Amino acid sequence: MPIDxxxxxxxxxxxxxxxxxxxxxxxxxxxxxxxxxRVVASLWLLVSLPLQAGPAGQQGALGVWINDKSTVxxxxxxxxxxxxxxxxxLAKPYHGNGALKRDRHNPNPGKREQxxxxxxxxxxxQQTAARSWVDGLIYDPRKGKTYHxxxxxxxxxxxxxxxxxxxxxxxxxxxxxxxxxxxHECPRHSRTRSPAG
Numbered sequence: 001m002p003i004d005x006x007x008x009x010x011x012x013x014x015x016x017x018x019x020x021x022x023x024x025x026x027x028x029x030x031x032x033x034x035x036x037x038r039v040v041a042s043l044w045l046l047v048s049l050p051l052q053a054g055p056a057g058q059q060g061a062l063g064v065w066i067n068d069k070s071t072v073x074x075x076x077x078x079x080x081x082x083x084x085x086x087x088x089x090l091a092k093p094y095h096g097n098g099a100l101k102r103d104r105h106n107p108n109p110g111k112r113e114q115x116x117x118x119x120x121x122x123x124x125x126q127q128t129a130a131r132s133w134v135d136g137l138i139y140d141p142r143k144g145k146t147y148h149x150x151x152x153x154x155x156x157x158x159x160x161x162x163x164x165x166x167x168x169x170x171x172x173x174x175x176x177x178x179x180x181x182x183x184h185e186c187p188r189h190s191r192t193r194s195p196a197g
Contacts, residue, residue, distance in 0.1 A: 085122030105144030
């Protein structure tokens with residue numbers, strides 16, 4: 001008895017869930033199987049595309065992110081085939097005397113005069129999946145230390161930043177939030193005080 005492929009396809013699509021229904025599989029035969037699989041695969045692709053094409057799919061980790069304490073904002077950008085990031089905003093870019101904060105704790109003495117504003121603090125992140133980047137390095141200028149790191153886009157506007165020593169188990173996670181670019185560029189020069197009087 002010939003099988004009506006359209007009828008079987010409708011049955012399969014109506015019952016298709018997490019697992020393929022046994023009753024549907026039992027009805028599939030020969031060329032009908034190929035045609036039905038193509039139809040179902042095409043429909044699944046059409047349904048799933050809008051779910052993947054949101055802000056996360058378009059922007060990924062690119063953009064400006066503010067840390068969990070709202071003290072620093074980092075712009076993550078493409079650097080060749082990898083992601084890198086620079087400081088573009090600091091809540092307190094100056095010391096009390098008006099001097100610009102610099103990378104004083106850098107292990108390389110030749111870099112200790114570079115301003116924190118504009119400093120590259122992320123490098124080498126390689127994308128392994130739609131929402132994850134691994135094998136990166138993150139620099140903490142407060143301690144002058146560089147850690148291994150990976151990034152995970154938890155939500156379109158939420159980035160999980162894991163910094164660790166040797167193994168991810170020995171580390172700390174911060175949640176960064178996507179933000180609009182700062183209205184003013186991060187200052188690069190010390191603030192001059194006006195004469196008293």
